[in-house]
Amino acid sequence: MSAAPNQPLLEVLLDSWDRNNAILVNLLQLIPRGGLEARAMEGSPTVAQMLTHIHFVRLAFVSEDAPEFARALPECEWRAEPDPSRIAQMLNESAKTVRDAVKGRLETGRAMKQHFDHPILFIQHMIWHEGYHHGQIKLALKLAGRPIADTDAGPGTWRIWMNKK
Ligand code: NI
DSSP states (O other), X not given: OOOOTTSOHHHXXXXXXXXXXXXXXXXXXXXOTTGGGOBSSTTSOBHHHHHHHHHHHHHHHHXXXXXXXXXXXXXOTTOOOOOHHHHHHHHHHHHHHHHHHHHHXXXXXXXXXXXXXXXXXXXXXXXXXXXXXXXXXXXXXXXTTOOOOHHHHGGGTHHHHHOOO
C-alpha cells in the first residue's frame, strides 16, 4: 500500500481491516501446540472457541446489516475447531465478507440495515471486538502455561499496524 497522504480514504479503511485480519491469523499461527484448548478459567471459552466466535460474529452482522453479502452462518457460534488451518480459512473468508459488505454499502451510499449509524462503524466495531478477544487469547495461553513471547508476537501483530513499508 502506498503511504501517499492523498490515498482515497476508503482504501485506507479497507487496508486497516485487512491488517486486523492478518494480525488475528498471525496470532493463530503462533499458538503453541495444545493452545487451542486453553481457557482463562473454568467456564470461559477456549482459544479455538473465541476464534470461531469472531468468525461467527462477523457473518452474523453481515447477514443482519448487509444481507446481499450474507453467507451461511455456521451452526455453532463457539465451535471447538481443532484444526488451525481450518480456522485460518474461516477467518480469511469472513474477513473478505465483511470487506465486501462495507465496501458495497459505501460505494452504493446505502445505510446498514439494523445496526451502525454508518457502514464504517461496522469495521470499527469488529476491530474493537477482535482486539478484545486477542487480549483474552493471550491471557488464556499465559494462564495455561503456553505463553507467546512478546518477541515472537510483535512482528506479526503490533508491527502490522505501525511499521511503514
Ligand atoms: Ni465476543
